[in-house]
Amino acid sequence: MEVGVQSGYVANGGAPPPAGILSVGEVQRTNNRSPAKTGLHVNFKEKGEIKEKREKFLTAKYGHHQMSLIRKRLAVEMWLYEELKKLYASTNNKIEDSVSNEEVEVDIDELLDMDGDEQRRRHLQNLLINAKGSQNDVKNFINDLLERAKTL
Structure with missing residues (x-):
């Protein structure tokens, strides 16, 4: 026997879901990100934006x-x-x-x-x-x- 969700099925007898709970369709409409990570992103620098390379010096310790x-x-x-x-x-x-x-x-x-x-x-x-x-x-x-x- 297969169990599935019908397309017109509404939980709680037709009442709207409590605040903070998303329905299946609303979850799919979000960008599949958790709410805590929505502000995080990665910035890749273009090759023209590379800062000047630091000069490195070799020093020696003498007696x-x-x-x-x-x-x-x-x-x-x-x-x-x-x-x-x-x-x-x-x-x-x-x-x-x-x-x-x-x-x-x-x-x-x-x-x-x-x-x-x-x-x-x-x-x-x-x-x-x-x-x-x-x-x-x-x-x-x-x-x-x-x-x-x-x-x-």
Whole structure:
């Protein structure tokens, strides 16, 4: 025997259903969502709306001894940069413009790889041949740089 709901059947003897109870037809007319979830939806972003990708940086943690060596090297390089600015400054004291006009690159690693102080001194004199400072200033700079390079 099959049991089913007839199309014209009304529950409760023809009386309207109590408040909050939906008939079969009303349930089918809703979007098959429960009342608690009707406000939920998912927004998909278009490809043009993707935010800029964050840059990622890799950092390293160094030991105390390694950090002291790095600081010492950085101090020598900063000193070198400032002294080169002074050597290549024009007589008008335009230090900022002078370094950009004269590109002089002193590689500390290259100096350290050379055999002796005389070879280092000749190399530095060849690099600094166009310096606007006096020859005495260049000579003092070379001596100071060679002393500081020995500490590295």
